[in-house]
Amino acid sequence: MTEFNPIKPTEAYLSDPLIDIFLDELWSNRGLSKNTLSAYRTDICHFERWALGAGFSLVDVTQTLIREYLDTRFTQGFARTSSARLVSSLRRFYGFLLVHKRIDIDPIAQIKSPKLARKLPDSLSEADVDNLLNEPNLDSPIECRDKAMLELLYATGLRVTELVSLTMEQLSLRQGLVRVVGKGDKERLVPLGELAVAEVEHYLVAARGELLKQKMSDVLFPSNRGKMMTRQTFWHRIKLYALRAGINTDLSPHTLRHAFATHLLNHGADLRVVQLLLGHSDLSTTQIYTHVAKARLSQLHSEHHPRG
Template sequence: MVSRHSYQSDPIIEQFLDETWSIHGLSDNTLSAYRTDLRHLDKFLQQQKTSLQAVELTDLQDFIAHRTEIGTSKNSQARMRSSMRRFYLFLLQKKLIQKDPTALLGKTKLDARIPKSLTEEEVEQLLSTPSDDDVIEARDKAMLELLYATGLRVTELVSLTIEQVSLRQGVIRIVGKGGKERLVPLGEVAGEQLEQYLNLVRHELVDTASSDVLFPSRRGRQMTRQAFWHRIKHYALKANIQSELSPHTLRHAFATHLLNHGADLRVVQLLLGHSDLSTTQIYTHVAKARLQELHAQHHPRG
């Protein structure tokens, strides 16, 4: 058995990642997920005395069974299968293998998972918690308002630059997954909060000539998504919000609240940057549940 310290990953993994990035422009998060999945597979195959290029369908099935046994979630398994399919298609195109071992690999059946969201009242509590009198909290307030107003991913939020924002037109230009661009309206409240932040606060955090990061950290650098996630949890605790949170809670709230107020599903899809409408449709379950609750409360025969 290969020990944890003697494992050496197959160089073909990095070649695959480099070429996939250069051709498709995938995000760092996606590439990191591919690397993790393929290294798990590579290590498992080495322990079975075989290799990535010599693999058979039964080897992949054994690997999936192994990951299931150690408690890998269905979502992670689905992503893992996607990583393997893309990797072996690459090997096939490079003529490094004769046939695709994933061709007969089944799909992981995912449970319809309804995203955790917040009520409109809870969002109001959260957004009103940061103080305008503290530089860091004023920055965070602008970030939270922008997050809720636009439905951005946290990664998209923390990587925003000054040039991506047009206060005059009231939009921001987002470069999302796969390098795809979309324009998202700011909304009146978020626009005002952002303008106030840019005029009164940002220069306290960074020399405007030295950085174009929209929301710099205390050190004047781009924040990590983990750092901002900690800030969200901090304000939720102060606001006494009991609902379960995730880094995308305000993104989920953005989508759910739009649908609750009658927004078209395809419009929400465009705003969120989803390439597939089915990804957006999960929010209709949340909106439907809310409508049923309102019907039960207010209809005379509810």
């Protein structure tokens, strides 16, 4: 086992400049979000601090050292999902170093990512969605905005980050479409539906101007200070309405996105259509929803079939 002398939080630590070069290339070539780049930085820097304590720089790391680090995380009770993300971050980082000839051997090439249980996403019943969407008070400018956001979110399956960053020019109410810039700066057109169009139209007339307080902004759903809302703020708004509506499901920021996909499949939508609407580059990412739909079909069969 490699001798390890951990760097204490109070000790000076400057990350290797190679990490910044790597992240700059990801940003310019891949168009990854700030959250994704931050996750890469966190993973690699945590590993670097550990490696430095063992007497290794990032370019000197061996396969054995990485395995020891993963073993240490396991004994410390880190979740498999966290370690899987770490392996993915290191795999991409060391692939970058290999391509740019900063290392001769990829130390993580032979290391497999921890196996993860296939977890079905939490969703809401159609009745719960109705209750949630009917909870905001339209007499309040903030809740009128939230109502429009919730309707749009459920109608389109957008990611919360995509929703809060929407601008006026991305929306076409006449055509009933929203142009979404998703992961990797990929654009997709998503239909809104009549109810979402009506709610957004009402919000634009009744509430947006009051929220902006005569400020000029292209943000479709500004905060009470007239600026772009954070995804965390909207997440707290969702939890508020769920509490008021008496919804006990364990919600996540993507709950309405999951409900959008699940309910479409339950009503007969094609999986590839759902894939395009969600903006998934790989169909396998969308296929997890088929398990949800199949479970619902099985339940309906047992409840209604005479021999179920």
